[in-house]
Amino acid sequence: xxxxxxxPRHEVTEMGxxxxxxxxxxxxxxxxxxxxxxMMRGLELLIYFNNNVPIDDSGMPEDRxxxxxxxxxxxxxxxxxxxxxxSAVYFCASSFGSGRSTDTQYFGPGTRLTVL
Amino acid sequence: DAKTTQPTxxxxxxxxxANLPCNHSTxxxxxxxxxxxxxxSQGPQYIIHGLKNNETNEMASLIITEDRKSSTLILPHATLxxxxxxxxxxxxxxxxxxxxxxxxxxxxxxxxx
Numbered sequence: 526x527x528x529x530x531x532x533p534r535h536e537v538t539e540m541g542x543x544x545x546x547x548x549x550x551x552x553x554x555x556x557x558x559x560x561x562x563x564m565m566r567g568l569e570l571l572i573y574f575n576n577n578v579p580i581d582d583s584g585m586p587e588d589r590x591x592x593x594x595x596x597x598x599x600x601x602x603x604x605x606x607x608x609x610x611x612s613a614v615y616f617c618a619s620s621f622g623s624g625r626s627t628d629t630q631y632f633g634p635g636t637r638l639t640v641l
Numbered sequence: 642d643a644k645t646t647q648p649t650x651x652x653x654x655x656x657x658x659a660n661l662p663c664n665h666s667t668x669x670x671x672x673x674x675x676x677x678x679x680x681x682s683q684g685p686q687y688i689i690h691g692l693k694n695n696e697t698n699e700m701a702s703l704i705i706t707e708d709r710k711s712s713t714l715i716l717p718h719a720t721l722x723x724x725x726x727x728x729x730x731x732x733x734x735x736x737x738x739x740x741x742x743x744x745x746x747x748x749x750x751x752x753x754x
Binding site for chain 1: 679682683684685686687728741742743744745746
């Protein structure tokens with residue numbers, strides 16, 4: 526299995542531009558999570574999906590952020606418009622059957638976003 | 642979820658056992674102890690988890706005290722590749738919806754020659 530795949534690995538953009546981050550979860554996993562990591566705030570959960578349906582988006586910082594999961598094998602996190610304070614590493618993770626003790630979350634390599 | 646307390650950093654000589662402590666004095670009966678680690682520039686990686694019994698897998702051992710208020714992650718023979726930030730997380734496994742992983746600041750383990 527290729528694991529969780531994220532693209533792009535690095536993104537540099539200018540303030541005000543739209544940014545789209547992509548994630549392909551591990552096949553068969555029914556939960557997908559988006560995290561953000563910064564030096565100041567550490568690793569924080571933004572949103573997660575179950576069977577393609579958003580379950581908890583309480584961690585999404587503001588309306589500029591949106592996430593979708595059109596099918597079981599693809600999710601996007603969009604920032605529009607982007608701001609310099611959005612600069613961070615964004616991780617996607619997936620798991621199978623969350624709610625059991627063995628629902629290990631597998632993380633992707635992350636997308637390092639820099640907003641100038 | 643219960644809060645955890647970990648030392649900020651630790652050093653360990655290569656080949657020696659690395660013992661990483663975690664305090665979770667407010668843990669509830671239905672909360673598990675999980676350990677993840679994050680090697681520089683990579684996503685977090687699951688290591689091990691347990692409820693009240695000691696656990697061992699190919700990566701590490703988890704020792705949970707009888708009162709469950711603290712635990713220790715043991716890497717039996719640390720290598721340079723074990724240098725990472727180690728996160729101890731306490732979470733309820735089932736609340737009707739997916740339970741979150743709440744990452745604290747972790748322990749930065751430096752393995753040296």
